[in-house]
Amino acid sequence: xxxxxxxxxxxxxxxxxxxxxxxxxxxxxxxxxxxxxxxxxxxxxxxxxxxxxxxxxxxxxxxxxxxxxxxxxxxxxxxxxxxxxxxxxxxxxxxxxxxxxxxxxxxxxxxxxxxxxxxxxxxxxxxxxxxxxxxxxxxxxxxxxxxxxxxxxxx
Amino acid sequence: xxxxxxxxxxxxxxxxxxxxxxxxxxxxxxxxxxxxxxxxxxxxxxxxxxxxxxxxxxxxxxxxxxxxxxxxxxxxxxxxxxxxxxxxxxxxxxxxxxxxxxxxxxxxxxxxxxxxxx
Numbered sequence: 001x002x003x004x005x006x007x008x009x010x011x012x013x014x015x016x017x018x019x020x021x022x023x024x025x026x027x028x029x030x031x032x033x034x035x036x037x038x039x040x041x042x043x044x045x046x047x048x049x050x051x052x053x054x055x056x057x058x059x060x061x062x063x064x065x066x067x068x069x070x071x072x073x074x075x076x077x078x079x080x081x082x083x084x085x086x087x088x089x090x091x092x093x094x095x096x097x098x099x100x101x102x103x104x105x106x107x108x109x110x111x112x113x114x115x116x117x118x119x120x121x122x123x124x125x126x127x128x129x130x131x132x133x134x135x136x137x138x139x140x141x142x143x144x145x146x147x148x149x150x151x152x153x154x155x
Numbered sequence: 156x157x158x159x160x161x162x163x164x165x166x167x168x169x170x171x172x173x174x175x176x177x178x179x180x181x182x183x184x185x186x187x188x189x190x191x192x193x194x195x196x197x198x199x200x201x202x203x204x205x206x207x208x209x210x211x212x213x214x215x216x217x218x219x220x221x222x223x224x225x226x227x228x229x230x231x232x233x234x235x236x237x238x239x240x241x242x243x244x245x246x247x248x249x250x251x252x253x254x255x256x257x258x259x260x261x262x263x264x265x266x267x268x269x270x271x272x273x
Contacts (some may be wrong), residue, residue, distance in 0.1 A: 015258060016257075016258045017261060018255075019258035019259065020258045020259075054189050073170070074166065074169065074170070075173075084165060084166065087164055087165045087166045088166040090164065091164040091166045091167050094164070094207070095236045095256075095257045095258050097236065098235070098236020098237055098238060098256075098257060098265055099236065099238070099257075099258070101236075101237070101238075101239060102237075102256070105239035105240070105241070108190065110239065110241070113236075114206065115163065115207060115208075115209060154247035
């Protein structure tokens with residue numbers, strides 16, 4: 001997958017966290033996802049489809065990162081993944097997907113995005129379309145790592 | 156002055172509502188989708204709505220509200236992650252008065268609302 005299609009998701013991720021949470025994550029080197037590879041304890045997945053493109057994006061967080069994001073966004077602490085934390089992670093994924101959509105539209109790539117689906121549980125796996133590679137973009141906040149997974153197929 | 160906040164995300168509804176209360180707007184009602192919003196419009200002076208929502212999306216909500224002559228003049232701000240030019244134009248054509256793209260800062264939101272309610 002061409003980097004120019006991945007960068008809008010990276011930029012949207014950083015912009016979302018800086019604007020809504022006032023934090024800047026460290027970005028790692030993207031890599032291809034191996035089959036069945038697990039990432040975080042909570043994931044929000046958004047599909048997208050347009051006339052010339054289909055794909056999906058997933059924000060996958062370990063529990064400490066999800067709780068930190070919630071406390072920064074809402075101004076209150078929680079100690080486990082509640083329904084409110086799930087909603088927050090889903091909304092962040094929605095904002096990231098929307099931001100990437102806006103940038104990609106400037107390249108003539110237009111699509112609609114789905115409402116986020118949130119999955120919770122240690123060791124869960126995320127299945128995207130299985131006929132195109134999935135790029136994993138790692139980020140770090142403090143000592144914690146989290147990822148954005150992106151897959152996109154241009155028709 | 157009652158403000159209606161429409162978003163399927165409880166997180167976003169709370170952020171918006173808390174931002175408005177912080178600048179003195181106390182009478183805030185919330186709805187989780189466009190259909191709920193239509194049932195919550197009584198006494199509302201202004202509406203902020205998301206675009207992508209289940210049951211009835213924000214664009215359909217705006218068109219429905221604007222089709223009611225009694226609500227034709229109500230200020231509406233769309234608050235959405237949909238920031239592409241075509242979407243902004245479509246929302247404006249449907250009747251929104253202003254447009255805020257997520258992510259946003261609470262200050263920007265408050266200023267837009269204050270400016271519209273002057």
